[in-house]
Amino acid sequence: MSPPNGAAVRFTNITKSFPGYVAVQGINLDVQAGRFLSVVGPSGCGKSTLLNMAAGLMTPTEGTVEIFGEPLQGINRKAGYMFQQDALLPWKTVIDNILLGLVFQGVEPKLAEERARTWIHRVGLDGFADRYPHQLSGGMRKRVAMAQTWIVDPAIVFMDEPFGALDVHTRLRMESEILSLWAETNKTVMFVTHDLEEAIALSDEVVVLSAGPASRMVGRYEVGLERPRNLIDIKTNPRFVEIYGSIWRDLREEVLKSYERNEKA
Amino acid sequence: MSETKKRSRVPMAVWQVLLGATFLVTWQMGVSAGVMDKFFFSRPTDIAARVAQMFITGTIWVHLATTLLEAALSFLIGVGAGVIVGFVLARNAFLAALLDPYIRITNAMPRVVLAPIFLLWFGLGIWSKVALGVTVVFFIVFFNTFKGVREVDRVVVNNARMLGASERQLIRHVLIPSALTWIFSSLHISIGFAIIAVVVGEYLGASRGVGYMISQAEGVFDTTGVFAGMVILAGVVLLVGVGVDRMERYLLRWKPEHTDEVKGQVS
């Protein structure tokens, strides 16, 4: 019954209700340290809610969240979070946004700026340090958000549909960048997406949620594709096709259910 | 697009000058021709001469300095208190709910009726005027700060918290910058109102200041003097407004098109 040690995030019997609406119900899930795990499910099933509870931004109605074996209280200090919406501070330049986490930690300004510069270079934003977010493209803003989250070196990174709004090209590049960033570290990543292909291409493990209300975990799948992965060709890999087929059989029903519910509503 | 803007901007300035000139010339000729009574309307040339004379002889400075000092004090105290109280109430739902009816009642009171009581409390010197100015500025700034802090983007706040912001850092890096847009829209209005309030205060009882000057001129039926005071006041408000615009443009330089948004909120 009790999952193996070494869970970076562990949800036990998690239920979250909003007034008049049960978002997720009875979720048991552990995210093993150092792994890349994706959560997929139809829109509105409670994926963001799940991340928010793991981040300590929301408290579960029932159940507990543990971070590296400790019950979570308040904000999750071990985690970084790339939000689904634009979350950069619009009044700060690219560099000031990136070094924000360091400022909060009290890192000396000179040092913080130096480190931010290396991150600007890393995410390919040389020459844009002094721009404001509204002067950047959507893809560039996501790069800033990425650097902002990773610069403080959190042990766990939550990402909520980070590339949903990007065009296919930019998206593929950002996905590759995330994978190479992650490969350099031993971070635990919990990645949320409604795109099953993206989930399989990036992850070690994929978790499927059912359509809301009262969304549950439908299944959990080991991806088992070797790394490093070439995201351009991965979709034709036979193992990819096979796992995609088996997950889609489960997810399909959930998507259909959520269509039906939406039509009734 | 920018071409049509340029082409239409030059003629518009010409039209605007023309309109003003027509107004002044009509006024001047109306009085000279005897259609308008010089006693009640004075004449633009006389008013201009009086303004010039006031600056040349230097009689205006003591009044102007007094009025500006009172306005500046009302403004600083009013803005400081408005921002602080706005912040505290925006961050404390209980206090905000508790004080809500009293704030509404106080704000509903016409400020001018407070002038006599302030004169009694603080005397004829500058502080009775400052007190009046503060009551005007405070509420404008308070309401805008409250709103600005309340309407800060939740996601940006959450992002800062995940990055490790303490409550203080959150205020400094997120809440204040976010509220600045609203605060600035209130500064434009409150500077004008601060000057109006102190001038009204001076008018009702003082020994110097532009309002006092106007009331003195009125007392001897010196219409030209009254108009001269009005012109000087309008000039001061305009100049100060330009200063605030500059500061706003600098502090809100991160906003895409901040000027439109801010100027639209006159309430």
Ligand SMILES: Nc1ncnc2c1ncn2[C@@H]1O[C@H](COP(=O)(O)OP(=O)(O)O)[C@@H](O)[C@H]1O
């Ligand atoms: N703060 C909230 N108040 C009320 N309902 C909410 C709130 N946050 C989310 N919900 C509801 O919970 C459900 C799950 O939301 P969410 O986690 O954002 O879904 P997903 O990220 O999977 O698209 C949705 O039906 C949404 O309307």
Ligand SMILES: [Mg+2]
């Ligand atoms: Mg979501």
